[in-house]
Amino acid sequence: MTGADRIRIAAVQTEVTTDPAVNGRAVRDALRQAADGGARLAHLCEGALSGYVGQDKPHFDGWHIDWAPVHDELHAVTQLAGELGMWVVIGGNHRLTGERWPHNSLWFINDRGELVDRYDKRWCSNTEVTRFYTPGTEVRTFDVDGFRFGCLLCIEVNFPELWLQQQALDVECVLFSTFSEDPIFDVLARGHAAANGFWVSVAVPAQHADAMPSGVIGPHGYRITSAESGQRPAVVCVDLDRTDPDLDIALHKARPWRRVARSGTLYPTAPADDPRSIDRTVI
DSSP: OEETTEEEEEEEEOOOOSOHHHHHHHHHHHHHHHHHTTOSEEEOOTTTTTOOTTTTHHHHTTOOOOOHHHHHHHHHHHHHHHHHTOEEEEEEEEOOSTTOOOEEEEEEEOTTSOEEEEEEOSSOOHHHHHHTOOOOOOOOEEEETTEEEEEEEGGGGGOHHHHHHHHHTTOSEEEEEOOOOOTHHHHHHHHHHHHHTOEEEEEOOGGGTTTSOSEEEOTTSSEEEEOOSSSOOEEEEEEEETTOGGGHIIIIIIHHHHHHHHHTSSSOOSOOOOHHHHOTTOO
């Protein structure tokens, strides 16, 4: 469903293995479900296509990985995205040159089946940055049907400055992909959504869904939709609707007011000239 003030997205929850071929089949099945649900964009978790080092460190240690299946599966996903006429944001390991560790990335695929951009996780964990991944350096956003999307990955949920950066770039929905099984990530994501007045789509692997299921958080900080409980694959579709009366305060009052407040023009910068304000010991 699309419109001037509305877009339908799908938060996708697949079981992620270390076999790109297995992952790719699960992803393509989920994308067809998302398209059947009317989604214009499908959002998948960290490592959804290639697998992720999280619980499978021994498999990835040393990166003696056959990259050909990753390439083949990514090509198959891009081709299907074009057939379905749907944008896809999907996580995976992005190969670098020679012996360099890969990026932990989100690939952006447009509705014509073209790989148009990529977000590389910038703030990696200590284990990631010392053993597995090369950090990225750039924030990336993209627009679909007049809505601006941004992306963050996993541990980046812990850094408010990264979320404030999204707000400053006029992002309306942050696509938050993770492999975490820590339920506090859901609390943090909801807080960032409410503090910044944007939607947050959450995509996790099915095996970790008990801690934080895939779904979409509204600009008011409450979940609009979530996958059903249980460690099962799921596709949940929801409209991001700027005209939703339940979101009026969050979108059209709180968000612009906070922007003015952060600009420094709303509050005085010079000390008060009232002596009873200056003297902090007076009663």
